[in-house]
Amino acid sequence: MLSVDLAGIQLLERLNQNRNITWTLFNTEAQGSIVYGDRDCIVYKLLDDLRLLENFDRVVFWGDFAHWLLYATQEWVPRTMRRLGSMSEAEGMNKWFHLFFLGGAERLLQKVIVFGSTLYGLTAKQLAVGAYYDSLQSMYGSCRAAMPRDFYSAVFINQLVGANNAVLGCDCAFFLDDAKLLSTLGKECHGISTIIAEGKALPLLVCAIGRTQSASLLSYFSSLVANRMGASIVFLPWLANNGIHGLCESLDLLSRSSYVITDIYHCAVSSLRLGKSTIAFGSTSPSPTHSLSDKKKEILFRQHLIGHNYVATERVSQAVIQDSSLGSLVDEVVGLLQDKLSVETANALLKTHVDSSSNLLQMALVTD
Template sequence: MARVAVITAPNIGYRNTGMLTVDLAFESLRRRMGGGLDATWYTLHTPETVPLRECARGTRLPFRFLPLTEHLGSLRDHDAVVFWGDFLHTRHYLAQDATNRLLDFGFAADRDAARGLLQRTMLLADQPDELLARTLSYGGTILHNTQSDYEDKEYGPLFSRLVTRSHRMWVRDPLSAAKIAHLRKDRTTDCFGSDAALLSRPGDLDHLPTTPWSRSLPEGGAIGVFLGARTPVPDWLPAFCQGLSDRLGAPLEWLPWFDRDVPAAVGHIAQRPGEHTIGDLLGVLPRYRLVITDTYHLAVNAWGAGTPAVCVGAPEPTPKTHDDYLTLSDVKKHVFHMAYDATDFYLSTQEGHGQDLHRIVHLVEGGGADAVAARIREHADHSATSFTETLASLLGAPRPTLAP
C-alpha cells in the first residue's frame, strides 16, 4: 500500500471549523480514490495541545496527528509528501502565527530556535532533493508574499528551492497561481486549484455524527449568521441582515462556527437550542437559504454546499501594524469572491459602498447565486481530478476514477 505523508496547519483543540474542513477534504479524496493509499498525518503541534472544543469531543475524526517536529525523519519513509492547505510556505505565516504558537506552547526556546524548526518542517530545509521531487503542495496561498521576502537570506533560497523542485503545486487563488507560474518558470501547468475545503463534495462528510440541532431545520428555513470573528460588525449591518431576512422570508439564526460570544450588535439574533456537533455545523449549511459571515472558510464551505454566502470585509483589507496577522487579512475573502465572479456577495464594511440588498435578493431568487455555486463546484471537481491523477501518477498507481 502506498504511504503518503500529509502535512497541515495546526488546529489546536479543533477550534477552527474551517481548517478542520480542509483536513477532512483530503480524507474525502482518499476515500473516493479507493483503497491502496495510507495517509500519515503531521502538523507542528497536535490538536490535543489544548483541550478539544466541546462539539469535537466524542467525534471520531478520520485522522490522528503526529507532531512533525518530532517525526521529520519519517517523511523519507513515505512514497509522497503532501502539504495540504493554508499559508504553510509564506514568510509572514512562519514569522508570525507559527513562531508565536511554538513559543506560546514551549516548543521552541526563542525566535531563532522557532525559525530553524519552521525552516526544517515547512520548507524542508534539510531534506534531499529526491524527497522534494515527490512532494506536492495543494490549497496554499502566497497572496501576501513580496520581493523583500525573497530577498531574506534564509527564507528566500529555501522557499525558492521548495517551489522549483517540488513535483507540483496548486494554490487556492489566481494571484498566487500567477506568482507560482513565474517562480517555477512554467506558464503551461495549471497552478490554480480550488480551496482544499471545496474538494469535499456534498454528502462526503455525512459520516460525521449529527443531531436534531441541524436535522430539525427545514431546507431553506433560516439564514445562518456568524459575524464579528474576523471583521468588526459595522453599524449598518444588523439592519441589512434583517432586510435580507424580511425579503427572503427566512428568519436569522446564529451559527456557532467558532466557540465565541455573540457580538452585542447582533445579540438579538436567535440561537438554535441544544448541543451541536462538528457534523451539525457542516450538515446545516445546505439547509440554509443564505449564510452571512465575515469568516473566510465559512463562506467557502457555504458556497461548496450550494448555499449562497454574503461575506463582509474591509474596503482596504490590509494590516495596519506589524502585529496584525496577514493570515487573517480580509484580502483572501475578497480575492476568493473575485475569482468566481461573486463580488455581488462581498460587502464592504464602509457604508454606501456596494451594499445592494435588492441585487442580492434578485441573485438568490433568480438563479444567479446558483450559477456562482455551480462555477465554484465545477472548478473544485476539476481541481480534485487534477490532484488525484497527479498523486496517482507519482505513486505509480493507475489513474483513479473518482466516484460521483
C-alpha cells in the same frame, strides 16, 4: 480548519477504494486526536524530525499559509516559542524553514505536492529575505506539483521559478462531501439544526458573523435583509469550538438554508460548496491589515465570478450610520441573494473547476 482535514481524509479514502494506500497525518506543533463519540476521527503525529518522512512516496502540504513568511513570523514561530519555552525567535525561524521547506533536501522536495495553499499577501520586502527567497525557489522549483488555491499565488510561483510549474487549484474544503460526512457520523449530528429549521418558516437565511469588530452592526443589517425578503433568520455561531459535532450541526443547518450571509471564510466556502446563494462581508483594504485572513474572502469571490456578492463592511457601517442609504443597500443585497441565474451559473463553473482540480491532484498523488 477541521473541514479541510476531513476533506483530505475523504479524498484519500476515495483513492484507496481501488488501491492499497496508507497515510499519516502530521502536525508540526503537537500530536493528538479529534474525537467523535467513542472513537478517534482524526489522529495527528508530531512532525519534529524530517527522517519521519523518508519512507513516504508523497509529502503533501495541505492548505492554508504553510510557506508564507508572515505565517511564520505572526503565528507559527510565536506559538512554537511559547510551547517550547526556551527557544529564541531566531531558533524558531530556523525550525520553521527546516520543517516547512524540508531542509532543502532534494530527495524529499521531489515527493512534495503543495495543494490549496496561498501566498497572496507576499511582498517584495518579505521576499528580500535571502533565505526565504532561496527556500521558496527550491521548494516550488523541485516539487512534484504545486496547486495553490488562488491565481495570484499560481502566477507568482511560475514567475519565481521561471516555468509553468504551478496550476490553479482550489480551497481544500471544496472537496468535502457533506452528505457522506453527516451520514458517516450518525443521526445525532442533525438534532439541533433539524429543530431550528423545522421551527422556522421558509425560506431560511443563515447568518454567521465573527471575524469583525462590527459583528452587532452586520447582524442587524442581515436581519433587515431577511425581513425585506420575508425570510426567517438564524444566527449561526460558526466559530464556536465544538469539534466535529459542532461542524456537522453547522453544515446541516447550512444545507437546509436558502441564503447565507457571513464574514467567515470557511463558512463562505461551505455555503458555496453546498450551492447556496451567499453574501460575504469583508474589508476593502488593498492588503491584509488585521490578520492573514483579511483578503481571503474577496479573492475567493472575485476568482469565482461572484465578486459582486462580496460586500464591504465599510459600506454597511456607513449606511447604518447615515440611515438615508440603508434601504438602498438592503435592496441591493436582497437582489444579489435572489439572483438565481447568477448563482446557478457561478455554482456550475465552481463545480467544474473543483472537479478538474480533484482529478489533477489525484493524478499527482498516484501516478509515477
